[in-house]
Amino acid sequence: MxxxxxxxxxxxxxxxxxxxxxxxxxxxxxxxxxxxxxxxxxxxxxxGAKAEDRHVAALVAAPPVPLGDVLTPQTSFRGDMVSRKVTVTGAYDAAGQLLVGGRAHDGVTGYLVVTPLREPGGAVLPVVRGWVAAPADADVPPAGDVTVVGYLQASEQAGDGVRLGEDGTSGRADAVSSAELLNVWGGPIYTGYLVVATSDPAQSDAVAILDPPRKPGAGxxxxxxxxxxxxxxxxxxxxxxxxxxxxxxxxxxRPEPRGSSPAPAGPPAPPAAA
CATH class of the missing domain: 1.20.20 (F1FO ATP Synthase)
Incomplete structure (x- = not known):
């Protein structure tokens, strides 16, 4: 067997x-x-949610610092810069405005309104001026020099490219990616973008102001x-x-294999000599 x-x-x-x-x-x-x-x-x-809420409240209450004290164009964006409250002055380039789709706000999916802000020295800062539910809701940014206070966020990974608008309409993009925007807006460009909190002069109420950005894994x-x-x-x-x-x-x-048996005993040993 x-x-x-x-x-x-x-x-x-x-x-x-x-x-x-x-x-x-x-x-x-x-x-x-x-x-x-x-x-x-x-x-x-x-x-984690309670700690993050306290952190966001502290960010909102903190006074803004000049953007140049935190980040300069074409330098690496560090993780500790996320949500830093900064202020910057420049002029919006309405012709370069883009809409980034697939972004949710208050449970509704819509578009980020992203507009290039050109500083006096020529550097370009991507600015998320807010959110709209439909492309037709995107307004024209304030003309002339504006002073913007907002929160920094790291540039996103590149999407499928930037599609420019026609007949005065906003272009389209899949991500707020400085690498892609550089090819459209020119440079030097910042490696992060700004989420607007306040603007002087103020922008219209057509664009909803977003909450401060949060780090991945926060909460x-x-x-x-x-x-x-x-x-x-x-x-x-x-x-x-x-x-x-x-x-x-x-x-x-586990049983022993069949057919095996103990080794036969040898002949008895002779008695020891006296």
Whole structure:
């Protein structure tokens, strides 16, 4: 008779009563770990949201600093610059205005209104003047010199290109990407863009002012998030432990191959000489 296949041996070991009882216990422990992980994730979201709200409130209350003190054209945009409140003076180039579609605001999908602001020295700053629900709602930016206060955000990855407008209409783009805008607006250009908070002179109410931008991953408490990951790992270890015990059970209970027998005993040793 042939030796049982390993799969059959593992299955027999797994359905033994003590292994089934152990499986139920470990699955219950894994379920508890999963529930505790979900609770910690919920705590991470709640605590993170409160901390982010305090951070945004501090940004709004902070006085703006000159843009040149934080960022200069064609220099790297650092992560700590996100949401920095700055002020800049220049003139809008209405002919270069673009609409970036697929952007949600208050639960409605619409368009960002992006207009180049040219500084006296010639540098170009992409400015998100706000949001509109439809292209026809996009207004003309204020003429002449304007002083804008807003929040910095990093340039986005390039999309499918920029399509210029015709007959005075706004062009279209898929992203607020300085790399793409450089080819259309010229340079030198900033590697980030500005989200308008206030403008002097003020722009029309047709464009909705946006909230300060947030960093990716903001709104989660990292400590609670780490606790959640630990609980889920513990739950996974419980399942892996049962699988390991099944393998050990199968290895310990596997019968010896048929036809094998203990080695025959040799002749008795002669008595020792006196």
């Amino acid at each position: 042939t030796e049982p296949r390993p799969q059959t041996t593992l299955l027999r070991a797994a359905v033994r009563p003590r292994m089934i009882v152990l499986l139920v216990v470990l699955l219950a422990a894994a379920a508890v770990c999963a529930r505790l992980g979900a609770w910690q994730l919920d705590r991470a979201q709640v605590r 989660l408490n990292l400590q609670n998030l780490a606790y959640a990951a630990q609980w889920w790992l513990f739950g996974g270890f419980a399942v892996l432990l049962w699988l390991r015990l099944v393998r050990d059970e199968a290895a310990g209970g």
